[in-house]
Amino acid sequence: MLWVDKYRPKTLDHVMVHPDIAHNLKQLVTEQDCPHLLFYGPSGSGKKTLVMALLRQMFGPGAEKVKVENRTWKVDAGSRSIDIELTTLSSAIHIELSPSDAGFQDRYVVQEVIKEMAKNRPIDTKGKKGFKVLVLNDVDKLSREAQHSLRRTMEKYSSYCRLILCCNSSSRVTEAIRSRCLNVRINAPSEEQIVEVLEFIGKKEGLQLPPGFAARIAEKSNRNLRRAILSFETCRVQQYPFTNKQTIPPMDWEEYISEIAADILNEQSPKRLFQVRGKLYELLINCIPPEIILKRLLHELLRKLDAELKHEVCHWAAYYEHRMRLGQKAIFHIEAFVAKFMSIYKSFLIATFG
Amino acid sequence: MDDMDMDIPLPEELEFLESNSHFAEEQEQEEDHHYFFEELESRSPQPPPDLAVSPESESNGGHKRSRPNSPPEEEEKRAKARVAVKDNSSAADEDWLRYSPPQTEPAAEEPATLAMEKTLSRFASEIDGECMPITAPNGDRVYAKLNRFQGEERVAKLDCDGYSAELSSEPINVILERLEQEAFAKALEASSEGQSVAEVPEAQMVHERLWVDKYAPKSFTELLSDEQTNREVLLWLKQWDSIVFGSEIRSTSDDVLSSLKRHSSVVHNQKPLNSKFSRMNGGSKWSNGSRYINSRSMDEGGSSKSTQDVYNTKSRNIGPPEQKILLLCGPPGLGKTTLAHVAARHCGYHVVELNASDDRSTSTIEAKILDVVQMNSVLSDSRPKCLVVDEIDGALGDGKGAVEVLLKMISAERKPDAGKQNLGKGQTERKSTKKRSKTASLSRPVICICNDLYAPALRPLRQVAKVHIFVQPTVCRVVNRLTYICNKEGMKASAVALTALAEYTECDIRSCLNTLQFLSKKKEALNVFDIGSQVVGQKDTSKNPLDIWKEIFHKRRTKKMERKYHRCKSFEFDSLYSLVSNRGDSDLILHGIHENVLQLNYHDPVMQKTVRCFNNLGVYDLMNQYIMHTQQMTLYVYLPLVAISVHHIVSQVQKPNIEWPKSHQRYRTMMMEKMDILNNWHHKIPPLIARHLSASSFVEDLISPLLHILSPSTIRPVSLQLLSDKEKDDIAQLVSTMVSYTITYKTVKSDVLPQTLKCEVADGLALSLVPPICDFINFKDYTSNHYVLSVPMKQVLVHEVEKHKILQGSIDKTGALAYGRDGVIETKTDIPLANTNHSTAVDMKTNEDQVNVVSRQLNANPTTVSSKLNSSKSSSEADSGKLLNMGNMKKTSRSSMSFFDRFRKVNVKGLQSDDKSLREEDTLKKDRHPLLFKFNEGFTNAVKRPVRIREFLS
Structure with a gap:
């Protein structure tokens, strides 16, 4: 097992990164009444870990005995019936699924499947809890219709079903749903916290950490705990004992994007834009989300940019990201941003250096 | 009408046509000035007041476009040709020849020959239709054409006019004068009355046919379609002659054929000829088909054999066409x-x-x-x-x-x-x-x-079939024809307007004519704006997307366009709009634009045009998404505008080089594939781990470090036994990682046959990760610095992973089984990869080399058994190693041995003390299940003795 999985806290008591939240949750659960919960925060901050620990707190170790079920649901949608394939993780007292897997048919998942699940009372109520839990992942990827359907379900079956929603950004969860849940924001761990975790792992593994090494990893990890631990392990695998000058292997796609940024800064012309398009397509093909590409690209460009331009470039990046989210063809908008940047940068160069 | 005029074009005629075509270019410019005059003239004979008496004037009336200067030639002709009726046609024929000033010189000598050849010929075969032999006063014998269908009336005319020496009762200059006077009077009338003149023909037209029918070409020369196609079609039809009419008939002489060919290769511009070519007397029903009967009968009669023979010899070799x-x-x-x-x-x-x-x-x-x-x-x-x-x-x-x-x-x-x-x-x-x-x-x-x-x-x-693709005639040709028709119908239309009309309809003559006829009811001069606002003329045909992209990226620039810049803009807009919207598939069009726009050579120093282009594309994307989302299909009308604005930004005069857009499609499919791989992988990973991951976090955070972790450079590629404890720990850690993420190595070619597998392994061919997570960092032009494990190392790992899986599987199974029985025997055949060391062997015997007997009560016994087994095993291994000393085989065998070593060690340890180390926990887990029986096929020459299962269990 990777360290990421090996040292994942199993109970709320062992949580290192968000002890206050863990404490609150524990209190909440022990007071018997658990509202619907909405966990949101950047990836690698520990949402799922908290959710799992919470479940364990609620139901005991039984919650960890899960089985994977790949089921096809037949849903009547008006005149025709639709087959929806869903993978669910379920234990005796909870079901976990990501309804956005169904793509544009997520509405039916919410309307039929989730309702179906929520309707069924847990048979064995001799446990402490008289309800079961539905864990829904990636709620922010649900379509608006699906979210609207969800809110009725949340109210109607709230007596014996609790929903735990997980998402990255609460801004794309409708107001209605947010108001029905207890919103729990999970911040990205601070670098100090990451250092703390790394040192803990190092101690467990019996490793000698040179001073400042963990801090370097934490700094590179972009406050993503998962990434920090993974790169820590990578360093361990590549070279042990650690030295202070040891390179921390970068993410490959980030390297690639910094290459693209270098390309853009070297030359600004339609021809170059065409080459950049090819590389952008490469990234997109490898399933890297366009938002992240744009964000990273901006980051890389800003590093080498004159301070005057930063503001303007950021503005345009936001502008094109907005359009990208409204639209469908991400490549158009990323390229538009690159073109805009090239235009700004080139005219700046001409103005400064003639 | 008289198709026979151009029936069999003789070489000299063709040359003449060619010479005319050169003039045509020059005349084009002048034509505009002629129109009005021409119109008057052409109208002049229409009300036949007193001229109708004479046969000439009748014929002139018939040809609405006869010219005042025609009579002299007619006279001249008549001196030679005896049959006046026939002259109708030839006179008409000459009209167009003589019409334009530069052509008068050829016309002076041509009419004679033409007239001779058309209606009177020395060869019966040259006459289209029935003919009769006539002997001239000087003894020349010619064949004159007969008109069958005209009936008695014509015959009567033949009698009274044709054979009389005097052609007309009036001298030609009198007629000429009268015509001129009349024309003048008409002109006066027209200028004074204005609109009312136009009404006169209108009133007549009401009962007339569609212009399309009325002005349909009736002879070969009138055809507006591409000259080359026309001629090739004709040529093809001519090739049938030998079959259809029998080869005795001269179908087409070779020189004519060759000149036809030569001619068709010349880029031909016959517009002025065609437009001025009068298509009068639709009523003149010259039978053109009957000539064959006639000529055939003549053939039989043996008349003019001598002349025909010349042609026959030539035409013999012309067979039916290939297709x-x-x-x-x-x-x-x-x-x-x-x-x-x-x-x-x-x-x-x-x-x-x-x-x-x-x-x-x-x-x-x-x-x-x-x-x-x-x-x-x-x-x-x-x-x-x-x-x-x-x-x-x-x-x-x-x-x-x-x-x-x-x-x-x-x-x-x-x-x-x-x-x-x-x-x-x-x-x-x-x-x-x-x-x-x-x-x-x-x-x-x-x-x-x-x-x-x-x-x-x-x-x-x-x-x-022989395929001929029609191309649009040039705008000029169409416009000329339209001008002519307008003139005939008394409709005022400027050349510019007609050009616009032709462009609108993409030279669809039929729709041009229909539109014109419709517009003519408005009783006023046709101008550009009429046509611009008209939708009647527009065709709803969709074009090939490549053509559309060409249109978008290509800026048209012609002289006329520049002159009428304002009009051009709106026209361009309209045509582009209809082009794109008729195609309908705006997604495809936009992708084409997207992929090709950067390849254009537009002047763009600070990339502003590019930015605008991409903003437009972005707008398209937003609109499209909005439409799809809200289902407001009416907004689709705005989508083509994006293409038009791109056109205005980047279109170039030079021809663009368009490529079919593929990359977006490629991106979509490949992304789907990779997404599939990720999802499958995600589903295979045990839920304890998988639930914390999402597909995007795989690519973002996980894969790069995972690849590093999976290929540690610190582990030496030696056999497991030679490794230090720490390194063994590392490997154990690695294997458990691989198992928990369900990653393993497989040969690239996933062949089922163990034979080929073995060969590949022996050759050291690549083992690659399954699922292929390496692909996710394989960007184009990017070299990652990932360390790649050596092949033997990979093999070791594969082996270990398999073993690990088997152990886990057996744990699961025993967990599922009830504990009522003493022991459970599980038999597994080893996977082929682990088997390679044995499968090369000659001797195929079962070797129960890996028997793991663990049971809580039976802890004591199995140690001995396994050690016994182990000794036999090791001896066998040693032998096999001696026999076939191949390095990698040794390694694998060692790895399998190391398993046993470990097994023994652990067992001993398990008996003695309970260590809490990871490894031990692992084996303890194994211990929980009673028996693992591994069945290996392969070679061994060790001393063997049968062992009963019972012995293990007792």
């Missing part, structure tokens, strides 16, 4: 049907048309085609028939019969062709009714007409 079917295709309204009809009639066929309105089921059509193609009519009109199958691409369902029947006939033709021409036919027929056996081959020309060459129904036909 029996002519397929004409092209957009509507360019005159395909007209061409087919005119050309066929021109060559002396009786046209039988089958079109979509007819019943075209196989049964009916077969009879019909057979009738047309093979039978001779018993009617008076016994010209051979030519079948024109119109709208053949619309043939669906039953209509496919036409194509089938034609194909069948062609194939029937082909087979006997190999042997004897006519005799073999009967045998090839399958159905062979009497009628068919005689007549099943194609012996008459068949012309098929379609709009869409690539219609599926036509696929078989396309291969056997």
Whole structure:
């Protein structure tokens, strides 16, 4: 097992990164009444870990005995019936699924499947809890219709079903749903916290950490705990004992994007834009989300940019990201941003250096 | 009218035509000035007050466009030609020749020869229709054309005019003068009355036919379609002559053929000729087909044998055309049907048309085609028939019969062709009714007409037919014809307006004429704005996307356009808009723009144009998404505007190099594939781990470090036994990682056969990760610095992973089984990879080399057993290693040995003390299940003795 999985806290008591939240949750659960919960925060901050620990707190170790079920649901949608394939993780007292897997048919998942699940009372109520839990992942990827359907379900079956929603950004969860849940924001761990975790792992593994090494990893990890631990392990695998000058292997796609940024800064012309398009397509093909590409690209460009331009470039990046989210063809908008940047940068160069 | 004029174009005529075509260019400029004058003139003879008495003036009246200066030539002609009636045609013929000033010189000598050749000829075969021999006063014998259908009236005229020395009662200058006076009077009238003049023809026109019919070309020279196509069609039809009319008849002399060819290769510009060519006397019913009967009978009569022989020798070698079917295709309204009809009639066929309105089921059509193609009519009109199958691409369902029947006939033709021409036919027929056996081959020309060459129904036909694709005639030609028609109809139309009309309709003459006729009812001069606002003239045809992209990226710049800049803009907008919106597939169009726009050479110093382009594309994307989302389909009308604005930003004069957009499609499919891989992987990973991950976090955070972790550079590629404890720990850690993420190595070619597998492993061919997570960091032009494990190392890992899996599987299974029984025996065949060390062996024997007997009560016994086994095993290994000393085999065998070592060690340890180390926990887990029995096939020459399972268990 990777360290990421090996040292994942199993109970709320062992949580290192968000002890206050863990404490609150524990209190909440022990007071018997658990509202619907909405966990949101950047990836690698520990949402799922908290959710799992919470479940364990609620139901005991039984919650960890899960089985994977790949089921096809037949849903009547008006005149025709639709087959929806869903993978669910379920234990005796909870079901976990990501309804956005169904793509544009997520509405039916919410309307039929989730309702179906929520309707069924847990048979064995001799446990402490008289309800079961539905864990829904990636709620922010649900379509608006699906979210609207969800809110009725949340109210109607709230007596014996609790929903735990997980998402990255609460801004794309409708107001209605947010108001029905207890919103729990999970911040990205601070670098100090990451250092703390790394040192803990190092101690467990019996490793000698040179001073400042963990801090370097934490700094590179972009406050993503998962990434920090993974790169820590990578360093361990590549070279042990650690030295202070040891390179921390970068993410490959980030390297690639910094290459693209270098390309853009070297030359600004339609021809170059065409080459950049090819590389952008490469990234997109490898399933890297366009938002992240744009964000990273901006980051890389800003590093080498004159301070005057930063503001303007950021503005345009936001502008094109907005359009990208409204639209469908991400490549158009990323390229538009690159073109805009090239235009700004080139005219700046001409103005400064003639 | 008189098709026979141009019936068989002689070389000199063609040359003459060519010479004219040079003038045509010059005249173009002048024409605008002529129009008004011409119009007056052409109208002048229409009300026939006193001129009608004389035969000349009658003929002039008939040809609405006769010129005042024509009579002198006519007179001259008459001196030579005796039959006045015939002169109608030739006079008319000369009208157009003489019309333009530069042409007068050739016209002076030409008329004589022309007149001679057209209606009077020394060769009967040159005359289109019936003819009779006439002996001139000087002894020359010529053949004069007879008109059958004109009946007695003409004959009477022949008598009174043709043979009289005096041609007209009035001298020609008197007639000329009168005409001029009249024209002048008309002009005066027109200028004074203004509009009322226009009403006079209007009133007459109300009862007239559609202009399209009225002005349909009736002779070959009038055709507006591309000259080359016309001539090739004619040539093709001419090639049938030998079959249809028998080879005795001179079909077309070689020099004519060659000059036809030569001519058709010259880029031809006949507009002024065509437009001025009067298409008068639609009523003159010269029979052009009957000539064959006549000439054939003459042939039989043996008259003029001597002259014909010359031609016969030449024409003997001209056989039937290679392809029996002519397929004409092209957009509507360019005159395909007209061409087919005119050309066929021109060559002396009786046209039988089958079109979509007819019943075209196989049964009916077969009879019909057979009738047309093979039978001779018993009617008076016994010209051979030519079948024109119109709208053949619309043939669906039953209509496919036409194509089938034609194909069948062609194939029937082909087979006997190999042997004897006519005799073999009967045998090839399958159905062979009497009628068919005689007549099943194609012996008459068949012309098929379609709009869409690539219609599926036509696929078989396309291969056997001679295909001609119609291209649009040039705008000038169309405009000239339109001008002429407007003049004739008394409609005022400026050349600019007509040009615009022609452009709007994409030179669709039919729709031009219909539009014009419609507009003529407005009783005022036609101007550009009328046409601009008209939608009547627009065709709803969709174009190939490549053409559309070309239009978008290509800036048209012609002189006229620049002159009328304002108009040009709006026209460009309209045409582009309709172009894009008619295509409909705006997604494809936009992708094409997206992929090609950066390849253009537009001047863009600070990339502003590019930014604007991409903003437009972005707007398109937003709009499209919005439309799809809200289902407001009415907003679709705005989508093509994006293409137009891109056009305004980047269009260039030079021709763009368009490529079909592929990359977006490629991106979509490849991303889907990778997404699939990720999802499958995600589902395979045990839920304890997988639940914390999402597909995006895989690529973002996980894969790069995971690849590093999976390929540690610190582990030496040596056998496990030589490794230090720490390194073993590392490997154990690595293996557990691989197992928990369900990653393993496999040979690249996933062959099922162990033989090939073995070979590949022996050759050291690559083992790659499964699932192929390496691919996710394989960006183009990017080299990652990932360390790659050596092949033996990978093999070791594969082995370990398999073992680990087996152990886990057995744990699960025993967990599932009830503990009622003493022990459970599990037998597993090793996977081929782990097996390679043995499978090379000659001797195939079972070797129970890996038997793991663990049970809580039986802890004591198995140690001995396993150690016993182990010793035997190790000896066998040593032997095999001696026998086949191949490095990697040794390694694998060692690895399997190391398993046993570990097993023994752990077992011993398990007996002695309970360590809490990870490894021990692992084996303790193993201990929980009673028995693991591993079955290996392979070679060993060790001392073997049978061991019963019972012995293990006791």
